[in-house]
Amino acid sequence: MSSLSTKIQEVFNEPACEKNRGKDAKARKEGCSKPLTPGAAAGGCAFDGAKIVLQPITDVAHLVHAPLACEGNSWDNRGAASSGPTLWRTSFTTDLTELDVVMGQGERKLFKAIREIKEAYGPPAIFVYSTCVTALIGEDIEAVCKRAAEKFGLAVVPVDAPGFVGSKNLGNKLAGEALLDHVIGTVEPDDAGPYDINILGEFNLAGEFWLVKPLLDRLGIRVRACIPGDARYRDVATAHRARAAMMVCSSALINLARKMEERWEIPFFEGSFYGITDTSEALRQISHLLVKKGADPEILDRTETLIALEEGIAWKKLAAYRPRLQGKRVLLNTGGVKSWSIVHALMEIGIEIVGTSVKKSTAKDKERIKQILKDDNHMFEQMAARELYAMLSEHKADIMLSGGRTQFIALKAKTPWLDINQERQHPYAGYDGMVELVRQIDLAIHNPIWRQVREPAPWDRPPAVKDELPSTKSETATVQAFKKFAGATAVDFGAC
Amino acid sequence: MVRILPQTKAAAVNPLKSSQPLGAALAFLGVDGAMPLFHGSQGCTSLALVLFVRHFKEAIPLQTTAMDEVATILGGADRLEEAILNLKARTKPTLIGVCTTALVETRGEDCAEEIATIKLKRAEDIAGTEVVLANTPDFDGAIEEGWAKAVTAMIEGITRPGQQARQSKKIAILPGWHLTVADIEHLREMVESFGLKPVILPDISGSLDGTVPDRWITTTYGGTSVEDIRELGTAAQCIVIGEHMRRPAEVLQRVTGVPYVLFQSLTGLRGADRFVSLISAISGATVPAGVRRRRAQLQDALLDGHFHFGGKKIAIAAEPDQLYQLATFFTDMGSDIAAAVVTTDMSKILQKIPAESVQVGDLGDLEALGADADLLVTHSHGRQAAQRLGIPLMHVGFPIFDRLGSQHKLTILYQGTRDLIFEVANIFQANRHAPTPEALDPLRMRDMPDELRSSPLTRH
Numbered sequence: 027m028s029s030l031s032t033k034i035q036e037v038f039n040e041p042a043c044e045k046n047r048g049k050d051a052k053a054r055k056e057g058c059s060k061p062l063t064p065g066a067a068a069g070g071c072a073f074d075g076a077k078i079v080l081q082p083i084t085d086v087a088h089l090v091h092a093p094l095a096c097e098g099n100s101w102d103n104r105g106a107a108s109s110g111p112t113l114w115r116t117s118f119t120t121d122l123t124e125l126d127v128v129m130g131q132g133e134r135k136l137f138k139a140i141r142e143i144k145e146a147y148g149p150p151a152i153f154v155y156s157t158c159v160t161a162l163i164g165e166d167i168e169a170v171c172k173r174a175a176e177k178f179g180l181a182v183v184p185v186d187a188p189g190f191v192g193s194k195n196l197g198n199k200l201a202g203e204a205l206l207d208h209v210i211g212t213v214e215p216d217d218a219g220p221y222d223i224n225i226l227g228e229f230n231l232a233g234e235f236w237l238v239k240p241l242l243d244r245l246g247i248r249v250r251a252c253i254p255g256d257a258r259y260r261d262v263a264t265a266h267r268a269r270a271a272m273m274v275c276s277s278a279l280i281n282l283a284r285k286m287e288e289r290w291e292i293p294f295f296e297g298s299f300y301g302i303t304d305t306s307e308a309l310r311q312i313s314h315l316l317v318k319k320g321a322d323p324e325i326l327d328r329t330e331t332l333i334a335l336e337e338g339i340a341w342k343k344l345a346a347y348r349p350r351l352q353g354k355r356v357l358l359n360t361g362g363v364k365s366w367s368i369v370h371a372l373m374e375i376g377i378e379i380v381g382t383s384v385k386k387s388t389a390k391d392k393e394r395i396k397q398i399l400k401d402d403n404h405m406f407e408q409m410a411a412r413e414l415y416a417m418l419s420e421h422k423a424d425i426m427l428s429g430g431r432t433q434f435i436a437l438k439a440k441t442p443w444l445d446i447n448q449e450r451q452h453p454y455a456g457y458d459g460m461v462e463l464v465r466q467i468d469l470a471i472h473n474p475i476w477r478q479v480r481e482p483a484p485w486d487r488p489p490a491v492k493d494e495l496p497s498t499k500s501e502t503a504t505v506q507a508f509k510k511f512a513g514a515t516a517v518d519f520g521a522c
Numbered sequence: 523m524v525r526i527l528p529q530t531k532a533a534a535v536n537p538l539k540s541s542q543p544l545g546a547a548l549a550f551l552g553v554d555g556a557m558p559l560f561h562g563s564q565g566c567t568s569l570a571l572v573l574f575v576r577h578f579k580e581a582i583p584l585q586t587t588a589m590d591e592v593a594t595i596l597g598g599a600d601r602l603e604e605a606i607l608n609l610k611a612r613t614k615p616t617l618i619g620v621c622t623t624a625l626v627e628t629r630g631e632d633c634a635e636e637i638a639t640i641k642l643k644r645a646e647d648i649a650g651t652e653v654v655l656a657n658t659p660d661f662d663g664a665i666e667e668g669w670a671k672a673v674t675a676m677i678e679g680i681t682r683p684g685q686q687a688r689q690s691k692k693i694a695i696l697p698g699w700h701l702t703v704a705d706i707e708h709l710r711e712m713v714e715s716f717g718l719k720p721v722i723l724p725d726i727s728g729s730l731d732g733t734v735p736d737r738w739i740t741t742t743y744g745g746t747s748v749e750d751i752r753e754l755g756t757a758a759q760c761i762v763i764g765e766h767m768r769r770p771a772e773v774l775q776r777v778t779g780v781p782y783v784l785f786q787s788l789t790g791l792r793g794a795d796r797f798v799s800l801i802s803a804i805s806g807a808t809v810p811a812g813v814r815r816r817r818a819q820l821q822d823a824l825l826d827g828h829f830h831f832g833g834k835k836i837a838i839a840a841e842p843d844q845l846y847q848l849a850t851f852f853t854d855m856g857s858d859i860a861a862a863v864v865t866t867d868m869s870k871i872l873q874k875i876p877a878e879s880v881q882v883g884d885l886g887d888l889e890a891l892g893a894d895a896d897l898l899v900t901h902s903h904g905r906q907a908a909q910r911l912g913i914p915l916m917h918v919g920f921p922i923f924d925r926l927g928s929q930h931k932l933t934i935l936y937q938g939t940r941d942l943i944f945e946v947a948n949i950f951q952a953n954r955h956a957p958t959p960e961a962l963d964p965l966r967m968r969d970m971p972d973e974l975r976s977s978p979l980t981r982h
Contacts, residue, residue, distance in 0.1 A: 107956060107957045107958075109958065109959050232957055233956075233957025233958065233959070233962050234962075236957065236958075236959040236962040236963065237962050237963075237964055239959070240963045240964060240965045240966075241964070241965070244965065336964075437822075437825040437826070438825075440825070451954075453957065453962060456964065457964065458962075458964040465833075469832035469833045469856065470829075470832065472856070473828045473831075473832050473855070473856035474853065474854050474855070474856055475824040475825070475828045475854065475855060475856065478790075478791045478792065478821075478824060478854065479791075479821045479824050479825060481791070481792075481795075483795065483809070483814065483817055484795045484796070484798070484799040485798075485799060485802060485808070485809045
């Protein structure tokens with residue numbers, strides 16, 4: 027465990043982290059993870075975080091060394107897309123039993139599991155994840171992996187991030203460390219070129235990176251490795267030969283980006299493909315970094331031409347939604363997405379932002395959001411479920427955009443809701459993705475079910491005139507009742 | 523205003539319709555101890571019979587007058603008489619429902635007169651058996667018309683005419699043919715939960731619900747009793763489901779004075795609300811907790827389900843009232859009706875279909891008009907079109923021969939609407955296509971300026 031705790035210290039000490047730079051030495055040493063409150067904690071563990079980051083590598087077999095729950099309760103739950111191999115979606119776990127734990131048979135079982143996977147599936151690599159139980163009973167996963175790699179002649183990568191060491195975010199970073207220690211730089215590519223880049227922290231949810239990649243293709247920029255979305259093991263192993271990198275989800279893989287810069291001089295910037303201006307800015311920065319690293323500067327002009335063209339098309343498409351969405355009030359409640367660029371695009375077509383969470387936004391983001399909204403009352407760190415429910419029940423927003431966890435707060439408050447986190451089905455990246463997001467907002471807000479579900483049951487509605495309530499004694503009254511209840515117009519619903 | 527487009531093709535390609543006498547027979551099958559009798563050549567009966575069996579997976583009582591060449595030329599009155607007497611002797615039915623076919627109608631046979639004569643001449647032989655006639659030539663109408671004519675014929679022929687003492691708790695219900703066995707059962711339970719006594723005509727839930735009787739019975743074994751049909755005039759009110767049932771309801775009102783209310787659809791929250799409010803008002807009873815619970819469940823199904831419906835293009839081929847029931851269900855969930863194909867232009871309900879146009883036609887039309895749809899909705903014969911187009915098929919209507927249990931699918935009121943939402947959402951989820959780089963490529967269909975052209979680079 028000593029190497030793991032060193033690693034955790036190191037990760038917490040991340041110098042590239044904006045939040046970290048604001049702290050003094052002592053606070054930095056304490057790390058970012060706030061102590062969890064038993065009974066009031068929510069969110070995944072370090073194992074979860076590590077698996078999320080690595081699992082979209084599509085041709086790798088991901089083997090979870092644990093009793094059933096860790097993998098059995100969590101597999102096949104995220105919508106990253108693959109353009110080829112499907113092995114990553116097959117779930118492997120050692121499924122340790124009581125006897126395995128008591129008799130200390132875990133390591134042997136793990137070794138056997140690796141052999142079975144190698145023989146049945148022949149993957150280029152197997153990633154082995156440690157977990158609470160296997161860490162607690164002292165399984166030496168690293169040694170088993172090393173031995174298996176030698177014996178079977180394939181990469182077997184230990185991922186040391188048992189759940190109890192901390193949060194999901196910490197697990198993200200420990201996954202990055204595993205790649206740095208065991209994968210990146212282990213293979214030399216034979217096709218390295220001056221326009222090779224890495225995209226770090228892009229998960230290709232719903233295939234959304236494919237909305238962006240063709241733009242890079244057009245510019246002659248090659249994605250050496252997108253980590254982890256739609257990646258192959260070999261892509262990741264040769265990622266050290268890229269010329270520049272873009273870091274998409276900053277809090278997840280910042281250590282990976284910084285250390286790759288340190289080790290292999292790959293400069294990086296932090297960007298986002300959500301929203302129109304952000305997408306343009308990302309393309310611009312990629313080209314700049316490549317030119318800085320020796321690419322032909324003509325790419326800068328081509329990039330600007332492409333941006334102008336794509337922005338024009340996208341704004342035009344968005345403008346078509348203005349008449350339908352003008353004045354609609356959106357509540358953005360999300361941690362993952364860097365929201366200012368989306369806020370900007372939504373406001374451009376006349377949508378009003380009645381609130382946005384800034385929990386995972388950087389100080390710079392917050393500043394930008396504040397400027398756009400002109401009112402920082404609309405920014406909140408986090409809102410309690412009850413508050414959120416109250417706000418939505420009072421119709422203070424026409425739609426909430428959020429992740430799955432708050433979905434039912436909106437739905438039970440009979441308010442339209444759109445998933446913009448990892449379980450979603452629709453791609454929102456790039457120019458076309460922004461248009462798709464607005465299309466989905468339009469569909470959600472204008473779905474006719476809202477009128478229906480908000481209507482109280484007729485027997486709960488007070489009658490307009492008391493006398494109209496029919497009495498069953500009198501036949502004519504009952505006939506009246508028919509006319510009243512059977513339809514909007516009695517004529518249509520039966521001439522009695 | 524919806525445009526009704528007439529059929530212009532000479533050749534119907536993959537017909538949508540089932541024949542009119544089949545619809546009439548189906549209605550007679552909803553009466554206890556009944557024996558439908560097709561007046562035509564024996565093929566008319568056997569083809570309909572085979573289709574019924576494929577759909578219901580049941581032995582179906584259905585007989586024929588087996589018109590031969592001589593009878594076709596000289597007249598079928600004797601065949602009809604012989605058939606009725608034979609059926610009476612061999613199966614002792616309480617009702618023989620005569621459905622004419624195109625053959626006897628084309629030769630211009632006066633079947634009503636013939637039956638009147640038989641009844642007179644053979645009064646003793648057929649005592650205890652009602653004989654009613656539905657004029658249902660195959661060259662006109664489809665199931666809707668046949669069903670409605672049979673119900674009308676039963677009311678005209680069996681129900682005791684004249685104003686009668688009304689029982690305040692008794693409700694007559696005339697359901698359209700498109701209600702399933704489960705729908706009828708549910709209707710009955712719902713009405714009974716308000717302390718009312720429903721008489722449902724026809725009641726296929728008693729006869730075609732797929733049970734295993736402990737002896738062999740050659741007629742239907744369950745359904746509306748002839749006695750109940752006779753006493754329809756004592757009902758306090760009549761409730762009718764489907765525009766095609768307006769005619770029988772009007773006849774009942776004319777004959778007995780029982781007023782009716784017509785529901786064009788019982789699917790959807792609003793239709794269900796109106797129905798429940800109505801029976802609550804008639805009975806004077808408050809809405810039971812169970813019904814309130816079902817309503818809340820439907821609200822939640824609307825919320826959970828609508829994600830799968832929004833913006834989807836639906837292509838439906840069905841008879842008019844079912845088309846209306848389904849089209850409004852889909853548009854209420856946020857989908858668009860991309861194609862609506864129907865069997866006839868005669869129904870008043872077509873004006874209310876929430877689509878730009880309604881094509882009178884066949885499954886060939888559905889295939890052509892629905893090529894871009896996300897879902898085809900029709901009976902089992904639509905499966906080939908669905909396969910060719912690569913679009914999932916939702917099975918509705920008649921016949922459904924490649925799925926089991928279609929009669930037990932609930933489609934009305936809170937619970938049925940809830941189930942429909944789940945069924946459709948599940949079809950969409952089961953047929954979701956994984957995203958591909960090609961499908962998402964934003965530049966795929968676009969002309970690019972030359973300076974931006976470069977060969978796409980790809981590593982895998």
